Amino acid sequence: MLKDLFVHICILVTFIFLAGVIFKNSEASSLKKNQILFGVFFGILGSILMIFSIQVDVETIIDLRHIPIIIAAMFGGVTISFICSLIIAISRILFVDITPIMLIVSLTTIFVGILVGLIGKLKSQNTLKWLFMVVSSTAVFSIILYYRVREIDDFGFILLNYWLLSIFGSTLTLLLVNYISRANYLHNEYKRYASIDYLTGLKNVREFNLTLAKLLVKASSDKSRFALLFIDIDHFKQINDQYGHQAGDAILQQFGQLLLDTIPKKDLAFRNGGEEFSAILLNVSGEEAKQMAELIRERVEKYRFRLPDKSEFAISLSIGVSMNKEKGEQLDEIIKRADQALYQAKSEGRNKVVCFIEQ
Structure with missing residues (x-):
């Protein structure tokens, strides 16, 4: 037994x-x-x-x-x-x-x-x-x-x-x-x-790099096009300094959800760190990418973010847009172009979309 x-x-x-x-x-x-x-x-x-x-x-x-x-x-x-x-x-x-x-x-x-x-x-x-x-x-x-x-x-x-x-x-x-x-x-x-940003629920920078690398490899073989958007919340440090980090976190969380609600379901949103966000728009043209970036900027400009003290706050975005090249490229190349476009948007007064699109 x-x-x-x-x-x-x-x-x-x-x-x-x-x-x-x-x-x-x-x-x-x-x-x-x-x-x-x-x-x-x-x-x-x-x-x-x-x-x-x-x-x-x-x-x-x-x-x-x-x-x-x-x-x-x-x-x-x-x-x-x-x-x-x-x-x-x-x-x-x-x-x-x-x-x-x-x-x-x-x-x-x-x-x-x-x-x-x-x-x-x-x-x-x-x-x-x-x-x-x-x-x-x-x-x-x-x-x-x-x-x-x-x-x-x-x-x-x-x-x-x-x-x-x-x-x-x-x-x-x-x-x-x-x-x-x-x-x-x-x-x-x-x-x-390991792949999700704890505050916003968006994919984190690690997933951003992995996803972008995979898309570039895929695009080099099937010639597919996609757009990379680098998004910064304007003057975010001043928000933290004036209203506190809780207010800043509340804005980051609400913006993360607003970004997800704005882009199509097929596309991807990331928080790269601090007030830096990004989005990858799949199977789009340069003009379509620019229109989507403008839509994101306009929606945020009109939106009223609620702070922990129940007050409302308005923010603006600077967005840099780049498209992958048809002939293929390295990860740092498309990132560099999006970063340059974002820098230009900031230097020209912020609350602006700048596109750096090459064939």
């Missing part, structure tokens, strides 16, 4: 860690495609746990098939726990001779999938929901087990072993799931903040 228990637990732990790797970069509860994959994955786990059951005595075996169903319910809801339990039920019928008791066990498995899925919808702490799921599913399967072993002299011992095994396996699983979920959450957060 101990040998079977060890193999059973090893399979359970292995699949949980595999799930952590497979679903590391996705939210199974929000993406339908991954939800279905999640249910199928844990349905396979439940089926394998049935194959490698734990031999309690000569005639009786038990397993922890309900734990994969519980995991599916916690992360995917009723639909996914149903898919998981359905796969387990079907595999039970496929690999064992069809008998009335086997059909009852399979239907019970599906019932447990729906039951724990509904428990997962309760407005309660996850730990409590997990406890309710474990107790209810173990109780349902215990009823089936009771009717199968009630005539055996030591059926009480078998039921006790089943409950102890269920409690041990579910506790271990909960600890592993919490550990892996936390590790994956931190991984995704670190990955996100």
Whole structure:
């Protein structure tokens, strides 16, 4: 029995860690495609746990098939726990001779999938929901087990072993799931903040350099055109000095959102640092890029930014525009032209768009 228990637990732990790797970069509860994959994955786990059951005595075996169903319910809801339990039920019928008791066990498995899925919808702490799921599913399967072993002299011992095994396996699983979920959450957060500016939510300068380099390589082969906009908030240092850094941060955040709302969805916006922003407009002509830059400047000029003290404040922008060359070029070349155009816009009085466009 101990040998079977060890193999059973090893399979359970292995699949949980595999799930952590497979679903590391996705939210199974929000993406339908991954939800279905999640249910199928844990349905396979439940089926394998049935194959490698734990031999309690000569005639009786038990397993922890309900734990994969519980995991599916916690992360995917009723639909996914149903898919998981359905796969387990079907595999039970496929690999064992069809008998009335086997059909009852399979239907019970599906019932447990729906039951724990509904428990997962309760407005309660996850730990409590997990406890309710474990107790209810173990109780349902215990009823089936009771009717199968009630005539055996030591059926009480078998039921006790089943409950102890269920409690041990579910506790271990909960600890592993919490550990892996936390590790994956931190991984995704670190990955996100490595590419996103923490204040504005725009892509950061690291992503700007990587994206621009990729676009230049692509453009050299397919001759595609794109525009680079360098954007500076005029006299931003004076805003910080006069109104404080909180006011400056509020303006940066609002401008970042305004920039995103102004440019088309296909285009990209970045915060390069301080009051310096940039945008990459894809598949545009020089004239279209200039018009978009003017639109950004005009919208900001008319917009009233709200400061932390509820007062309103107006700002202006200087924008330098450059287009990539059809013959191809290096990263620093297109950046230099956009920077020169921005410098010219500032030197000519600010609140201005200057284009430096070469073929």
